[in-house]
Amino acid sequence: MDPLTAIQWSPYLAGACIGVVLCFAMLLSGKTLGCGAAFTGVAGTIESLFRGRKTVSEKPYFQMFPLKIEWQWMLVLGIIIGAFFSSLLSGTFHISYIPSVFSEQFGDNPALRIITALIGGIFVGLGARWAWGCPSSHGISGIPQLSLASFVAVACMFGVGIGTAFILFSL
């Protein structure tokens, strides 16, 4: 079967390919595969539309990470495009509002799913910056560099994630 049109690859093969992407990112760009900082930059850019660019750029965070289109913004844009083409080629692209595991547990009201995703997203965004990384930058990129902070961060993310999921899905 043609790998481009296959619905799913072995997770071992897909994971190994991502490991190679990480190596090219480190070699050609001197960067790791992180996504959280790009969201902060976009959030700051949107805020500056309402409050003025000067006010936002003067915040201490944006003094450390200046507001400009940079590598990681393009990485995140690329992820959206890459996943779009992958799902299009395998014929699985479709507009959906509610995942099946969610609807089995919590009912099929799309508004409830959007609200939970919003609340979850706020925690994910806050936590990803607070810990200076997400499962891509700490997990896939930091552990290969043997970073102690990355091992601890991933243990907390998955440990608390597993605990929270068990509570939510036993309600």
Next chain:
Amino acid sequence: MFENLHKNQPVQLVLGLILGICFGFFLQKGGVTSYDVIIDQLLLTDFTVLKLMLSAVIIGMILLNVMKYLGWIEFHTFIGSVGSTVIGGCLFGIGFAILGFCPGTLAAAVGTGQIDALFGGVIGMLIGTGLFAHFFPIINEKFMDRGVFPAETIPQLLGIPTWLVVIVLVILMSGFLIILEYLGL
């Protein structure tokens, strides 16, 4: 190596886009752009996420350490702390289970047409990261320096050579994957 390439901003933006397209493509082909797959991982009934992550880590760990040994790349490690790494990781974990995505898989999920990922997750993440940027001075002062870790890397913490840590971790992680397959998970 490639320092001049690293400084070439326009080329870097194109490289970021190309690497992102590859990353998103492999995430989707690996099956981790689905809420169901990620939640089933957190409920310990489907191990696709762990299989994909550990495969990436094993390949990445071997290749990156060889490239570093050859002097081709430099590592980007930094020192963590209880106030930053542990608190941030725990906040993330709560959101991870509620949202069902991490930032990378969330972006990929948007690409596959999941409206809840776009209008719930992405907007939530913009609010969350925006809140962090806004309250960064207070968070930095009150939390980030609490309980700074004793070392930056595992070899420094344990006082053993990097190559030995890499070999032991590759064996442990591969062994874990073999056990998962053996148990039929």
